[in-house]
Amino acid sequence: MPHTKKKRISLQEELIIKGIAVSGGYALGPVGIIRSAIPEVNEFKLTSPGDILQESERFQRALEATREQLNHQIDEAKKKYGKEYGQILESHFLILEDEEMIRGTLKIIQGQHINAEAAFSTTMDKFKNSFLKSSNEYLRERAVDIEDVKRRVLNNLLGQQRVIHVEEPSVIVADAIKPSDILNIDRARILGFISESGSQVSHFAIIARSLNIPAVVGIVNVTGFLADSDLVIVDGQSGEVILNPYPATVEKYRRKIEQHKKETRALASMAPLPCITQDGRAIKLMANVELLDEVPTALQLGAEGIGLYRTEYLLFTKREIPTEREQYDQYAVIAQRLAPLPVVMRTFDVGGDKVPLEILTDHGYVHEDNPFLGWRAIRIGLECPEFFKPQIRALLRLAAKYPVEIMLPMITGIEEVRAAKKIIQQCQHELQKEGLAYQENPRIGIMIETPAAALMADVLATESDFFSIGTNDLVQYTLAADRGNPKVSNIYSCFHPSVLRLIRMTIETGERHHIPVSMCGEMASNPNATILLLGLGLKEFSVLAPMLPKIKKIIRHTTFEYARNVAASIMELQDVHAIERMAALEARKILGR
């Protein structure tokens, strides 16, 4: 981003800044800022020829990964800020290709047997120092560029390091909040989030909602004008951030926070009640989970299982593929907590849009202009057994002890399901040979999140034990609209009749083939959609944990017959806005407001 002057606003006045609310609730507390820092470089001696080769390759891969990232940024920068800023980044690109820098680094790795980051650091510092010593002011200034490139490469070699000072419960503030940031802070110390970048569908926003933490995004230069320990209010309903609030405002928000807690408690009292319509249709209400922290909430609020466990977070915390053992241990914690309730574990659903690029680069990922239509999820798994197999083996072993089910993401056709099952069988043979306990008949289901999968549901049903509808991707692929792009996000709606037809088709096909159909996409957590989905015949909902009571309340206050009529009327409507209005009206009838 272009350098914006960081100005500390000294104020006695209350300052209200309007952003975008991405997770509801209110927070009041001191600011805790997350900053990126240059990773610390430690030098060590390489002892074997194998290590030397490995370090040389690791260095080249880090350069390649940095080039990929930079290329991407150059495109973005040219679009957003014009050619000039793009040119600065292009000069950084040339530094990454600098023959003397590459040769110099490799010479230290191979000649002095020094590790990649130390060798690279030494080489870059040598260049930087000669620039700094120059009598030419322009050249002295360029030392900053060298330092910048060095940081980029070190981030790829060592993993970006984030500095977080959160010693008391705080409102977490950052330019961009990463899923790993949330993992690194004790949940009890997170009151709320404020971020410059991000949207409704950013990864951290989804996590914030599932943890019931208020969050506001779109506050430009937020780390520039907020400082650690400033008192700030986050209003996750209106999207307002209030800096230096007047005592009266503080008092007002204290009351709001109390009220919000009371409402949450009242809804939570629904937890032990069965999830059943007034005319006796039982609905299985489960929770989506990503972090271990979310499990207690899900159980307290009466989840009947985990309908979607996102395993990717393991990749966010580690910068390489976790071993089978690490995966087993992690998954076992969740399975144990839930037993005897079932957990549906989805295999790694990652692609170029989700962060751990260096992991993918190791397996042959190259920069994609359009990662959503690229190499992702099951496509990576089928091509890279080293990526897929440890996870499958861990899940098969776990399924021998607990009701764990395997779910395959991003399926488009039957051949993918068959190929995946073949690998699963291979894993079973291996486990048998090794004498390890494993599940012989695992339940294997698929995500219906591409229009192709919904259209081919009847064929896919022959090879699947269950379907789970993933609406976020289904909507974006059906409507060809990127939910993160503000120019077209108005087109993105799960209530679009085309999406509803695909959902209906999937539910009806599942019914005909006697396989359960659930929905784990965000639509399932949207109270406005509950009666419609119920009426379309959906029997299993997997929702964000904090939404469990609200969804249950709607289900318990309606009848299947009524819902079917509502769904039939909605399916007659042609206009997405008319559908949205009618759906919202139905929810209001039960929830009020």
Next chain:
Amino acid sequence: MLEQDVEVINKAGIHARPSALLVKTASRFNSDVFLSCDGTEVNAKSIMSVMMLAAAMGSIVRIRTEGPDEAGAMEAIVELFQQKFYED
């Protein structure tokens, strides 16, 4: 191996943009390309080295190319100097 002397005739000398142009051009060839000025010789495929050369207007730069396509490389580099790096 080929060698040729050229004069820097663009006003600003070899600053950022000409350096980038030199490196990009040299990198198109398999041959080694070196530039020397005031007794310092640098690899023309190294942006940081070329920038450090900081050759000002009026200075003489010796170009040295060596490899399978040394003639083509020499021609392309000399042309950059003669065309004032398409500046001015």
